Amino acid sequence: MKRIKLVVAYDGTNYCGWQLQPGMPTIELMLNNALSELLKEDINVIGASRTDSGVHALGNVAVFDTNSAIPAEKICFAVNQRLPEDIRVQSSVEVEPFFHPRRVKSKKTYEYRIYNRKIEIPTQRLYSNFIYYDLDIAKMQEAANYLVGEHDFKSFCSVKTQALDTVRTIYRIDINRIEDMIYIKITGNGFLYNMVRIIAGTLIEVGRGAYPPEKIIEILKGSDRNLAGPTALARGLTLISIEYENDYSF
Amino acid sequence: MKRIKLVVAYDGTNYCGWQLQPGMPTIELMLNNALSELLKEDINVIGASRTDSGVHALGNVAVFDTNSAIPAEKICFAVNQRLPEDIRVQSSVEVEPFFHPRRVKSKKTYEYRIYNRKIEIPTQRLYSNFIYYDLDIAKMQEAANYLVGEHDFKSFCSVKTQALDTVRTIYRIDINRIEDMIYIKITGNGFLYNMVRIIAGTLIEVGRGAYPPEKIIEILKGSDRNLAGPTALARGLTLISIEYENDYSF
Numbered sequence: 257m258k259r260i261k262l263v264v265a266y267d268g269t270n271y272c273g274w275q276l277q278p279g280m281p282t283i284e285l286m287l288n289n290a291l292s293e294l295l296k297e298d299i300n301v302i303g304a305s306r307t308d309s310g311v312h313a314l315g316n317v318a319v320f321d322t323n324s325a326i327p328a329e330k331i332c333f334a335v336n337q338r339l340p341e342d343i344r345v346q347s348s349v350e351v352e353p354f355f356h357p358r359r360v361k362s363k364k365t366y367e368y369r370i371y372n373r374k375i376e377i378p379t380q381r382l383y384s385n386f387i388y389y390d391l392d393i394a395k396m397q398e399a400a401n402y403l404v405g406e407h408d409f410k411s412f413c414s415v416k417t418q419a420l421d422t423v424r425t426i427y428r429i430d431i432n433r434i435e436d437m438i439y440i441k442i443t444g445n446g447f448l449y450n451m452v453r454i455i456a457g458t459l460i461e462v463g464r465g466a467y468p469p470e471k472i473i474e475i476l477k478g479s480d481r482n483l484a485g486p487t488a489l490a491r492g493l494t495l496i497s498i499e500y501e502n503d504y505s506f
Numbered sequence: 507m508k509r510i511k512l513v514v515a516y517d518g519t520n521y522c523g524w525q526l527q528p529g530m531p532t533i534e535l536m537l538n539n540a541l542s543e544l545l546k547e548d549i550n551v552i553g554a555s556r557t558d559s560g561v562h563a564l565g566n567v568a569v570f571d572t573n574s575a576i577p578a579e580k581i582c583f584a585v586n587q588r589l590p591e592d593i594r595v596q597s598s599v600e601v602e603p604f605f606h607p608r609r610v611k612s613k614k615t616y617e618y619r620i621y622n623r624k625i626e627i628p629t630q631r632l633y634s635n636f637i638y639y640d641l642d643i644a645k646m647q648e649a650a651n652y653l654v655g656e657h658d659f660k661s662f663c664s665v666k667t668q669a670l671d672t673v674r675t676i677y678r679i680d681i682n683r684i685e686d687m688i689y690i691k692i693t694g695n696g697f698l699y700n701m702v703r704i705i706a707g708t709l710i711e712v713g714r715g716a717y718p719p720e721k722i723i724e725i726l727k728g729s730d731r732n733l734a735g736p737t738a739l740a741r742g743l744t745l746i747s748i749e750y751e752n753d754y755s756f
Contacts, residue, residue, distance in 0.1 A: 267628040
């Protein structure tokens with residue numbers, strides 16, 4: 257028996273998120289089906305990040321155990337031939353059998369994209385949140401800086417969360433504009449349910465002038481979801497990468 | 507009666523191209539329906555470029571005549587509310603009544619995108635042609651330079667064309683790579699049926715080493731579609747802009 261780690265990219269548009277849900281198309285279901293068919297075993301992947309419906313990924317991580325004799329590095333090419341075109345495994349490597357993608361410390365990086373111009377361009381619509389009003393990205397960066405560090409992010413977490421501990425560390429948030437696209441890149445040791453989308457929604461409120469940047473201090477202190485801005489649209493969010501302290505490869 | 511010029515952007519993924527075809531979803535049909543509903547007249551647009559099924563646009567051009575009192579500049583915002591989200595009119599201006607988008611001289615710019623890496627990234631798949639083998643872009647540029655100028659492009663035109671005159675002028679072709687994406691940008695005074703896709707398909711053959719760059723001279727001379735490379739996938743192609751010598755605005 258060996259444990260295989262996959263790096264998985266997907267277009268979340270047509271899926272009800274990562275996690276298995278009875279009768280619904282999810283990324284986890286597609287991976288389980290394609291791997292089970294390929295390896296002729298009953299495969300159940302364990303995912304690192306259970307992304308929401310409509311959220312995309314360049315580098316989500318999953319592991320599974322197998323008795324197959326197929327070399328670990330070849331699995332990604334073979335499984336891609338059995339996956340729909342909106343899911344592609346980027347790599348497959350053997351890892352230590354104790355490696356669990358959610359229990360081992362990691363640094364996750366997400367990108368939230370805002371397409372900011374007067375009229376939408378349809379070819380950008382699936383991978384960004386279109387906003388026609390002006391956004392002040394200097395103010396958004398100023399607000400974002402208050403979020404960096406270790407904080408209780410209860411105000412930036414869906415009330416539907418099951419997390420008891422809402423303290424997380426954000427290492428950095430960088431906001432850049434290239435032509436009409438605004439990129440919010442955020443790296444942390446973990447994110448609560450809807451946390452990146454609520455941060456994006458709150459920074460948009462700051463960008464349009466509805467909140468002053470310092471309001472972030474108040475929102476953090478209040479520990480109340482109602483104080484933060486709305487949850488920004490899922491289609492603007494992409495999980496870029498998950499880095500582990502050690503690569504645990506075998 | 508006034509003539510209105512529209513600049514139209516669309517995601518061609520879900521359409522059978524620009525041109526009306528009985529019972530099929532096309533960009534022209536969607537524009538006619540939305541404009542007729544908005545202006546309460548029977549509107550029939552005339553398009554500048556009848557893009558193929560699956561081809562995208564940032565700036566196709568269309569005109570139509572109307573008796574409506576709605577100010578020309580407001581039409582784009584009003585019609586966008588009646589269009590599906592994969593079509594967006596970027597601007598609407600009144601033009602001289604004799605302005606015809608296919609009969610007036612213009613410079614058209616297309617971009618063909620090739621996503622060139624070992625494994626596909628799903629969020630790029632709808633707007634680029636994925637190629638996993640190595641491409642030598644210096645050789646592709648060398649080949650492209652033979653196409654610049656006035657030539658008979660019969661070899662680079664679908665045999666299904668109705669064009670009698672196959673002479674066209676290409677002003678420039680620029681090939682650039684930014685990370686894993688290769689951009690072929692091509693500007694000319696007009697393009698034959700499938701011409702940009704056949705040029706892209708032929709440059710890909712050069713890039714992978716199947717043809718030497720000089721083979722372009724032979725292909726042009728031969729005036730035979732069978733000499734050129736295959737027609738590259740539609741999804742990689744975007745009509746970027748159409749510039750007219752004069753803006754003909756009223």
